[in-house]
Amino acid sequence: MKIDTIKISGFKGIPVCADYTPEQPGIPPQVIWRNQAFQIKFPKESPYISAIIGPNSCGKSSILFALQYFYGANAKTPDECQYYLKDTNNPIIMEITWRGNVSNPQNWHQSNCQIVNGIYYLTLISIFTTDKRIKFIKDTNGVLRKHVTADNEYIDSLISKFRLFSADSSLTDAVNPEKKTLAAELIDDVILDSENASNRSIQHKINKVLNELEELVHREENDNNMWKDLRKLEEAISSGLMELGSGKPGVKFSISESIPTLQEIFLKGRFSVNDGVELAFDGQGLGIKRTFLISLLKTWADTIGHRSNDQDYFFAIEEPEVFLHPHAIRYLLDILLGISKNDQVVFTSHNSEFVNSVPIENVIKMSRNGNIRSVIQPDLTQLSKKEINKVHRYLLEDKSDMLFAKAVLLVEGQSELFALPRFAEKMELELDKKGCSIVSTGSNTNFSVYHQILSAFGIPHIILADGDGNKQTIENALHDFASSVYVLDEDFEFLIADKLGEERILEIINQCRKAQGESRVNNLDEVNLTAEQLKSTWWIKINDEINADIVKEHRTHINQKKNQIKRILTEIAEEAIENDYLFPSTRKKKIARKIQNQTKPLAGRVIGDLLTSEEIRQLDEVFRALNNLVELAG
Numbered sequence: 001m002k003i004d005t006i007k008i009s010g011f012k013g014i015p016v017c018a019d020y021t022p023e024q025p026g027i028p029p030q031v032i033w034r035n036q037a038f039q040i041k042f043p044k045e046s047p048y049i050s051a052i053i054g055p056n057s058c059g060k061s062s063i064l065f066a067l068q069y070f071y072g073a074n075a076k077t078p079d080e081c082q083y084y085l086k087d088t089n090n091p092i093i094m095e096i097t098w099r100g101n102v103s104n105p106q107n108w109h110q111s112n113c114q115i116v117n118g119i120y121y122l123t124l125i126s127i128f129t130t131d132k133r134i135k136f137i138k139d140t141n142g143v144l145r146k147h148v149t150a151d152n153e154y155i156d157s158l159i160s161k162f163r164l165f166s167a168d169s170s171l172t173d174a175v176n177p178e179k180k181t182l183a184a185e186l187i188d189d190v191i192l193d194s195e196n197a198s199n200r201s202i203q204h205k206i207n208k209v210l211n212e213l214e215e216l217v218h219r220e221e222n223d224n225n226m227w228k229d230l231r232k233l234e235e236a237i238s239s240g241l242m243e244l245g246s247g248k249p250g251v252k253f254s255i256s257e258s259i260p261t262l263q264e265i266f267l268k269g270r271f272s273v274n275d276g277v278e279l280a281f282d283g284q285g286l287g288i289k290r291t292f293l294i295s296l297l298k299t300w301a302d303t304i305g306h307r308s309n310d311q312d313y314f315f316a317i318e319e320p321e322v323f324l325h326p327h328a329i330r331y332l333l334d335i336l337l338g339i340s341k342n343d344q345v346v347f348t349s350h351n352s353e354f355v356n357s358v359p360i361e362n363v364i365k366m367s368r369n370g371n372i373r374s375v376i377q378p379d380l381t382q383l384s385k386k387e388i389n390k391v392h393r394y395l396l397e398d399k400s401d402m403l404f405a406k407a408v409l410l411v412e413g414q415s416e417l418f419a420l421p422r423f424a425e426k427m428e429l430e431l432d433k434k435g436c437s438i439v440s441t442g443s444n445t446n447f448s449v450y451h452q453i454l455s456a457f458g459i460p461h462i463i464l465a466d467g468d469g470n471k472q473t474i475e476n477a478l479h480d481f482a483s484s485v486y487v488l489d490e491d492f493e494f495l496i497a498d499k500l501g502e503e504r505i506l507e508i509i510n511q512c513r514k515a516q517g518e519s520r521v522n523n524l525d526e527v528n529l530t531a532e533q534l535k536s537t538w539w540i541k542i543n544d545e546i547n548a549d550i551v552k553e554h555r556t557h558i559n560q561k562k563n564q565i566k567r568i569l570t571e572i573a574e575e576a577i578e579n580d581y582l583f584p585s586t587r588k589k590k591i592a593r594k595i596q597n598q599t600k601p602l603a604g605r606v607i608g609d610l611l612t613s614e615e616i617r618q619l620d621e622v623f624r625a626l627n628n629l630v631e632l633a634g
Contacts, residue, residue, distance in 0.1 A: 001100030001122060001158045002048065002312050002344055007039045009093040010084040011069070012062040013373045014038050018093045020127055029136065029144045031093060031125055040375055042344060043362050044099075049340035051358040052348045053404060054366030059373035060348040064164060064316040070094045070126055071162040078128050085371065092128035095138075097121055098159050100312070108154045112137050122158055160312035160344065165293055167318040182300045187266050189304055207262055217256045290323040294332045301339050315339065317347040321354055333357055355403060356395040360388055363403055365457050378456035387449045394442060402454070406435035407632035408461040409625060410450055410482065414440055415492050415596075415604035416464065416622075422608025423616045424626050434633040444474065451481035460632045464625045466491040469541070484628050486621040493592035496607060499618045504610075505591055511606045512598035524591060534573035537586050539566060 009018035017037045023029040033039075040063065042050055052060045069078070069092075080086045102109050102120045114121040123138040124147065135147035147155075163182060191203060219227060234251045241249045273288055297315075305313075320336070321329050333354055336345050349355055355363060365376040380388055395402060398417070402408055411417060417440040424431045431438070441450050444465050454461045463482040467474050467489050475487045488495050497505060502524055510520045542565065550558065595603050617623050 001098035001120070002160055003042050003314055004044070004097045004099040004121065005039060005041050006063070006067065006097075007033060007037055007093075007095040008063070008066050009033075009038065010087075010090045011066045011092045011094070012082060012084065013057070013059045013368070013371070014062055014066070014084060015372055016084055016087075016090045018095075020091055020093060029134075031095065031127075031136075031144065033095075036374075038373070038375060040364060041377060042346070043359075046342070047337060047340040047359065047362075048342070048344040049336060049358050050344075050346045050362045050364055051355045052346065052364045052366060053350070053355055055368065058366040058368040060366050061166075061318055062373075064166075064318055064346070064348065066094055067096075067162060067314070067316055068164045069128070070096060070124075077130055077132065080130075082128075088130045093125070094128075095123060095125045097123045100158070102158070106154075108151075110140070112139050112151075112154075114140055120158075122155070124155070124159075160314040162314050162316065165315070165317045165320070167322050182296050183271065185304060186296070186300060187269075188263065191262055191266055203262060206265060210259060210262065214256065214259055217254075217259065219252075219254065219256075287323045291328060294324075294328065294335065297332070297339070298335050301335060305339060305343065313339075313343040315343065315345045317345070319349055320347050321349060321351040329353065350404070352395075352399055352401045352404065356392070356400065360392055360395075360403075360453060363457075365403070367458070376456075376458050378453065380453065380456055383449060383452055388453075390446070391449055391453060394440070398440065400437065400439055402437050402439045403457060403459075404435075405437035405459055406634065407437075407629055408454055408459055409436070409438045409629045410441055410447060410461055410463045411438060411492075412441060412444055412464075412466050413492060413604075414600035415607065416440070418601050418604030419492070419608035419611075420622065420626065422605070423611065423619075423622065424630075426611075426613045426616060427623075427626065429626055429630050431630070434630050436629050436633050438629075444478070447478055447481045462486070462625060462628055462632065464488070464621065483632060484625075486625045486628075488621055490589065491592065492622075493595040493603070494588060495619055495622070496595065497588040497591040500611075500615065502591070504615075505595070508603070508606055508610055509594060509598060511610065512595075512602050515602060515606070516598075524594070531570060531573035531577050533590070534576065534586060535566065535569045537589070538569050538573070542569075 007018070008014045010016040015038065017034045019030075019032045019034075021027075021030040021032075042048070052063060054060055069082075078092060080088050083092060084090065099119055099121050101118075102113070105120070109120060112122065114123070125136040125138060125144065127134040127136070136144040137147050137151060138144055216222060230253055234253055237251045238249065241251065271292075273292065315336075317336070320332055324332065329351070330353070336347070337357065339345055347354065361378055361380050363378065365378075367374050367376060394400070409420070411420065417438060420438050421431060424436075429436075439450070441447055447463055447465065451461065461482050462484045463478055464486045465474055465478055465488070467487045469490060471487045471489055475485055478485045478487070489498075496508070500508075506521070506524060509524075513520065543562070546558070546562070595607075598606075
């Protein structure tokens, strides 16, 4: 069974959000969760991978360690530091629900599991006080009953195995074969295969020696002169017993029970790493330790992972990216994604590459307001799978840190994406310090999707959009998709062409050409207009106006008139060109396209580098949008 939901109250930074009433005469114990209960839901379909994100000290790791407490034997009760605000008057309460199939259901399962559409749900609750831990099972009627020893057989066969990989020095424990770890499981797997091992295998040879030793120390078969020295010792002790007590008590010394098993011998072993100098795992650096864990996970996934469909695993990994170089990060990510096809993987992270590889709906965001930690899980049911996958792809391609941001500025194109961070730097707005992100949506049709995703995560955002000659229409269409909407007359490149002189535009273009290994150009004459270009520009505007007022099915009746208009526009354009009339708007569009032709990311970087703070302030909508972004972040 896989974990479906967990609820936590009063653990570390997680606030008290449940009330516990002990059992009273005739009244069973009760745990009542409040409306704002701290709850996390896990994916119900593959991939079973979740990312927990949020700023430092917001409670990400507390979730993983709460699970460790729940799964552990916990002979030692939590100290006061584990309680919310160190207040031990309120117990720590944890409730976990597993879901899955039961291959051979019995009366126990019918009594202790909720059954919904053939899926079994098992709910266990642990109450931690300063002096004890109380375990409960929530039965089919929602009534709590004590978890007793007889339940263990059923529970252990149902719930997933839990493995925690923390980011601190306890990494050593993860490869200690004496503990319940992947290393122990891998060694156990090798030993279990020893029955089929060849005569040359070390398991076979050690087993042979152990069998010989067991035969040798079996006194019933070998009580001859070999045991005479021990018999004298036994007789001496027995003599003292007879003097002190009644009857004729005797003493027999046996060592047959002290012979170790093959598992016990191997579990006393230790890993060491030899990279020129052989050192025990404890003596290695943190990078080697973390890399060893990657190899361990990979080996486990290849040899043991989900060998039996009846046994699920839950891997909790704290900051998997720490101590790893970029290639190792991608390699580990690939392993985790592979494991998550069948088993659950949950990790905390500050790394956008890790988080962006997880389905957006599987990202869990932690927030903190004072001492109150809360969890945000997005509800994206209003979006189609296609829309979500599109944004997911953009986040991966752009290595976006959008989901980590305190505030986001959404833009359409790559030019803005590369230019605006440099603008903000020159204006001393410190976007990174404020936790602000600039994100390209690729098209104005995607603003609504990004809006719904950001809103689901509680991230405030604003929009800077291209007007494409319809500024007011675009503004009205985007009004509900952000806190504030800023719309340019045309697009970003046109704004640059409009506000800067042609000498500066030429400088931008030549910088782009230099970066691409091309020769300089000395002027912008090649953007001189032709009559056909002028006519095409005018016709787009006129045609749109005509179509806006005529019903679609009636437009065919005016096509002949439209052709007449086109001929007249061509005549006007030819006359205008011949008489050297000025067409500033059309010329600026041509210049803007010339900037775009340098490739938008390159043009954006060059514009960001070349423009001065005074020139940036002339870009009214851009300037206001950047300032508003910082204000939103608080």
